Amino acid sequence: MNLQTADIILKITTMLYFTSMAGYLLFLFKQKSIYQRTAFYLITTAVAFHLVSMIIYTMSTRSVPIQNLSQSLSVAAFFLGSMFLFFQYRFDLKILGVFASVLLFVIMLAVLIIPDAPVENNAILKGFWFYAHIILVFTGEAALALACGAGILYLLQEKGIKTKSPGFFFKRLPSLDLLDNVGYTCLATGFALLTIGLVTGFIYAKTIWGRFWSWDTKEVFSVGSWLVYAALLHLRLYSGWRGRKSAIMTIIGFLIIIFVFLGVNMLLGGHHQDFTK
């Protein structure tokens, strides 16, 4: 077991993600359930392979694969895939696979293209709080990505119904109620995970640097995006911000997350920088 094996398995995983997207797109246009089933099995297999690849990497280098941008994106893809499987199991919202598989395609394409920056073993990227922080933040963000997907689907369906011109998506998408409900569940799950993820991050910071908060740019922006989601949930629960407004907010929220994930490190620096170099 070595790095090469991990890399080969990761390449296979990427191919599986790509073919699964093809399956989901076929399903979108042709509406034959055989395409959806095949694509779903492909994505399930891809996630399993992805996990194996990560385990092999971790065992051979004695460190988790999130030490450069390519690796971080790959891990993000893995958690997105897992989260998708979970929500698919929970809601059976087949069409969400179109969104998830396209997003996975984009991420994995980036992983392929972005050069694998050399990794030096960093002693501080270890320990319970570190792993908890990473897993929680990544799963939380994956759930929020799916909430964004459900939001996009909601807007597509809502537009057709509101303007009285049911078109391409009318038959292909489920009811507004269901889409709103899925979006909300993804949002609430993602928010909860993100909250604990941030807290574990603070604790981890305390154990390493001796303080909870150090005005790192990423810290600031993360808490900023957390506040956006908190506001959205509050508005939804207490001011009836459901449906369209809520869908738009989840999409904006996810755009902020993408910015926090990529933009902050690249443009503004900070101690999270290593993950995306």
Place this chain on the structure above:
Amino acid sequence: MAKIILIGANHKTAPVALREKLSFSSEETIAALEILKQDKDIKESLIFSTCNRTEILYIPEKGDQVDKIIEFISRQKKIDISEFKSSLYVYKEDEAILHLFKVASSLDSMVVGEPQILGQVKQAYRVAVSNNASGVLLNRMMHKTFNIAKKVRKETGIGDNAVSISYAATELANKIFSDLSQKSVMLLGAGEMAELAVEHLISNNVRQIIVANRTFKKAVDLAGKFNGKAVKFEEREDTLQDVDIIISSTGATDYVLTETQVKKAMKKRHHNTLFFIDIAVPRDIDPKINNISNAYVYDIDDLKNIVESNIEQRGKETVKAERYIEEAVVKFRKWLESLAIVPTIKALNEKMSSIVDIECKKTLSNLKHLSQEDINAIKRMTQAIATRTIHDPILFLRNTGDHRDDSLYLNVTRQLFNIDKSEKE
């Protein structure tokens, strides 16, 4: 070769009054099939009767027997021939097959694509089979009919689109709400239109139906019909809190629900979705309500537009369906033609010869010491065995007797010798 003939009248050729007179109830169908079965001139028969059509499909022994069947209808239904003859269509051979395939695939229905027709055709077939009225030809033809009807339903979008207002409204409701059985409906106005509109929703089992009407007594009557609840017309604004779908059909000249009223109600119901179906002319529901978030207003014109675009879509799918059906007719025609005596005997001979050839080759290739003469003798002998074996069956097929059904024996022969295997799916 046997002929296939179909005589009938449908919603395109006969008005409803005449269709009623021509229709066969299930008892009448059984009685009629019994009479046709006794008739020496009719080999097989099947009667198919719904509110939109009455059709008799049969295989005559000789001639086409059209006049006889028309007389038969006249006698059975006690109706003068002159009254209905002009409304009848008579299809023979391929046309009859094509027509039956179209009927079962719902291309000939009043509402193209409606799904009940296949079940009705199947029922007619069951009746014919259980009364021994149908035979090998019609049975095969009916099975092909079911196959093609299923294929059309599966491969084309012909059954996908809502082509009635009530159905279109229900479809919309299903795309707005995930579970209609958890949703309540308020009817504004207790007219017949309202009743028609909820018909489909009720078959979806909504949670509750509330009726509001200016004449309270009428509201109570209608509510009683649906096991619902009646409220005063003035209570309609407060009731908005408890319902999800509003169907309005009052004769009011002004809007009975305004934007401000709905905005207020929206707050109270925590912005849960409201769906307004306005089938009144002039309109009852202020169209501006559609601008409120999570409120959707469809008036009668909106629904009509959807229905029309669906009908257009259905037209496109019909072309595709017709192609499938024509292919199926050609296939069935091929089978029918093979069911004649000469092709069957030919196929039988070919099958035997090919068996002889294969076996000779196998055996002789291991017997290198034989002279050419020996080989020829063995070949002659094996061929003779094969020919003698099928000699008697062929004689029998050439003359099955006066009152026997040739197609039955031909079919059995083809099955026994597995001649049709290329055709089997």
